[in-house]
Amino acid sequence: xxxxxxxxxxxxxxxxxxxxxxxxxxxxxxxxxxxxxxxxxxxxxxxxxxxxxxxxxxxxxxxxxxxxxxxxxxxxxxxxxxxxxxxxxxxxxxxxxxxxxxxxxxxxxxxxxxxxxxxxxxxxxxxxxxxxxxxxxxxxxxxxxxxxxxxxxxxxxxxxxxxxxxxxxxxxxxxxxxxxxxxxxxxxxxxxxxxxxxxxxxxxxxxxxxxxxxxxxxxxxxxxxxxxxxxxxxxxxxxxxxxxxxxxxxxxxxxxxxxxxxxxxxxxxxxxxxxxxxxxxxxxxxxxxxxxxxxxxx
Numbered sequence: 473x474x475x476x477x478x479x480x481x482x483x484x485x486x487x488x489x490x491x492x493x494x495x496x497x498x499x500x501x502x503x504x505x506x507x508x509x510x511x512x513x514x515x516x517x518x519x520x521x522x523x524x525x526x527x528x529x530x531x532x533x534x535x536x537x538x539x540x541x542x543x544x545x546x547x548x549x550x551x552x553x554x555x556x557x558x559x560x561x562x563x564x565x566x567x568x569x570x571x572x573x574x575x576x577x578x579x580x581x582x583x584x585x586x587x588x589x590x591x592x593x594x595x596x597x598x599x600x601x602x603x604x605x606x607x608x609x610x611x612x613x614x615x616x617x618x619x620x621x622x623x624x625x626x627x628x629x630x631x632x633x634x635x636x637x638x639x640x641x642x643x644x645x646x647x648x649x650x651x652x653x654x655x656x657x658x659x660x661x662x663x664x665x666x667x668x669x670x671x672x673x674x675x676x677x678x679x680x681x682x683x684x685x686x687x688x689x690x691x692x693x694x695x696x697x698x699x700x701x702x703x704x705x706x707x708x709x710x711x712x713x714x715x716x717x718x719x720x721x722x723x724x725x726x727x728x729x730x731x732x733x734x735x736x737x738x739x740x741x742x743x744x745x746x747x748x749x750x751x752x753x754x755x756x757x758x759x760x761x762x763x764x765x766x767x768x769x770x
Contacts, residue, residue: 474557474681476528476746478695478727479515481687483508486535487566488590492615492642498535509542511687516546518689518705523555530583530746531561532695532727538567551580560746566591569602581609581747588614588623597630604632611748613638616645616655616662628658636750640726641665660754661740668724672717675733679716682731683709696720696728 485500486493500508519527529550537543538561548571550559560581572580582603586596603610612631614624616639628637639659641647647655647666656662678684679693679701686692691701691709697719702709723729730737730745742751 473524474526474528476530476677476682477519478530478532478682478684479512480532480534480684480695481508481511481515483537483540484534486564487539488536488564488587490587490590492617500535505540508687509540512542512546514705515685515687515689516549519550519556520553525555527556528558528746529556529560530727533562536564536566537561538563538565544571547580548575551576558746564590565596565599569599569606572603572606572608577607577609581744581749582611583747584610584612586612586614586623586627588620593623593626597627600631600635604635609744609747609749611636611638611744613640613748615640615642616647616665617642618651621654624658634753636748636753638662638748639665641667643724661750664729664735664737665726668722669729669732669735670721671723671729671732672719672721674718675715676718677731677733678718678728680713694728694731696723696725
């Protein structure tokens with residue numbers, strides 16, 4: 473069986489202080505960190521034992537996982553297992569990157585987010601360049617706030633050509649056509665993020681081949697639908713797997729709507745759905761990189 477698992481354990485602490493994030497500078501207690509480590513190790517052991525399945529795994533912690541050694545160890549371990557097609561994590565890239573030398577870079581990938589004001593541009597860019605030099609598959613993204621536009625333009629101008637820069641629409645923000653065009657010049661796929669997608673009653677891969685798993689092993693169809701399908705560790709979830717229509721009115725998060733069957737995103741991101749790497753780099757990116765070189769020097 474081919475399964476995609478979105479794992480989110482109890483970790484909720486982050487080393488950044490982004491004003492648009494409720495988990496900014498949140499600290500987990502020692503007990504909470506121990507619980508998160510135990511939950512992650514249990515999940516990793518389970519995934520390692522599922523040799524009869526083909527698994528793709530995306531870690532989507534509320535906080536920053538890669539500053540914790542157990543997330544780095546889990547990624548490295550899982551990357552070497554032949555039945556793990558892909559293992560990826562969402563990260564702010566504040567961690568060191570030398571640990572990646574021990575991973576199988578054919579299966580490991582990173583979904584990186586740049587937060588201007590939280591880390592110097594040159595530091596983030598140097599880490600991104602290091603990932604590229606190591607041959608790590610990764611994407612880089614930014615939240616589409618007006619105050620981030622110049623930083624995004626500079627980043628696009630200086631990133632390697634093959635690195636996809638995605639832009640997430642800011643939650644609750646309405647973009648007029650002029651503003652949307654500025655972001656689309658940086659990310660040709662921004663129109664998919666600009667508006668929430670109507671999803672009620674529409675077919676979605678979640679609940680059939682894509683599942684959300686929490687630290688206790690509770691399985692749901694996705695992070696945004698609370699109905700439980702069973703438990704990962706007793707196998708009860710398997711009997712619940714079947715095609716399902718979305719019960720929500722709209723889906724406005726990429727890790728959700730990318731799985732809608734009514735959108736072409738499995739073709740757009742073929743081979744890179746979890747790490748948000750398109751199958752082919754949109755040609756507009758190269759054009760903007762050339763144009764952006766002069767913009768970033770202002």
